[in-house]
């Protein structure tokens with residue numbers, strides 16, 4: 363019989379059970395539910411509801427059940443129970459009879475589920491932080507392996523200005539550091555305990571909510587019982603943080619898919635993270651990267667789905683809120699896998715430094731240097747820009763690079779151009795001129811790389 367069966371004369375239909383039951387997916391919170399129940403039983407004992415002996419029997423049974431849950435030894439499907447809370451209570455009643463029937467005194471599944479899910483999210487925030495740090499480490503390692511390499515930098519996917527490959531890596535490091543700080547923020551904000559809020563109005567039993575919160579590792583109790591049972595901001599923040607980070611992974615994947623293409627040829631991916639074609643024997647496809655990009659769809663979808671689910675809900679608990687779990691559980695799994703595979707992809711990546719250099723010297727990526735050179739000769743930048751543009755046209759016409767044009771050709775466009783222009787047009791010159799905080803010169807990039815490597819152990 364369901365927990366709430368007393369008021370009902372008839373049984374639930376099987377279709378209702380299929381729609382209503384959450385045990386098939388909320389069983390992932392089994393350990394958290396049992397942990398919460400142990401602390402609740404202690405609170406009930408202190409409040410005079412349970413005797414010392416009753417509490418100890420409950421704690422013992424819950425502890426054993428938790429070990430079984432963690433060992434994967436509980437048969438959830440066979441129980442036919444509605445959700446994880448009913449499953450645990452039914453198992454306690456089966457084992458302890460009336461003592462089991464006392465555990466739910468003063469508690470509702472509404473404050474229980476809010477507490478369990480916070481505990482579950484908090485645990486996953488901690489493990490996801492490690493995954494994000496793993497990607498940062500892999501980026502710093504690949505940057506360290508190719509510190510001298512220069513690649514073309516792009517805007518509009520047109521070659522724009524050359525940059526150090528390590529500068530590209532460090533750009534993604536910045537993004538993943540922000541993801542890490544979002545996880546930290548989320549954990550700080552969500553670390554309040556709903557237990558003791560009852561169904562919606564608080565509880566009549568004199569449980570010590572401060573003590574409950576402390577024992578469950580929360581900073582404090584939630585301050586309003588209505589909010590405590592209806593709030594799912596912590597799930598939304600997790601989904602937003604995951605979505606943003608998946609967007610970062612996807613942009614990195616997109617860059618790497620292009621760098622790996624036959625057309626660019628900047629990098630090769632390892633055999634461990636690529637697949638072949640069933641038809642074309644020569645193929646080696648960047649599937650891991652494509653899936654990092656592709657899985658954004660379902661993760662962003664889960665964020666959108668929960669926002670829409672929550673937006674019309676009156677206070678306090680509504681069953682719609684049970685829809686918070688499947689998307690969040692899937693998101694945590696997908697994000698975790700994508701972060702781990704991203705680290706593997708980066709570890710497996712080999713950079714073809716010669717090919718990168720060749721591409722960086724093509725595409726007139728030194729045209730800005732020519733304009734800046736003319737500024738040095740006293741020409742206003744806008745005029746210098748125009749002259750450099752004309753030089754590019756001439757080079758296109760002659761089918762060569764700017765630095766391959768003889769001096770008299772350059773002087774036919776502008777007589778201020780002299781022999782001293784050639785060193786300025788060399789690849790390293792332009793790159794290393796950007797010797798400003800945040801820029802791409804060898805010196806700034808090396809400094810930034812070492813700073814990140816030094817602080818890696820302090821990340822968290």
Ligand code: ARG
Nearest residue numbers: 384445471472475679683684
């Ligand atoms: N399975 C439910 C959920 O995940 C638990 C809370 C049920 N509460 C209720 N009032 N029916 O939301």
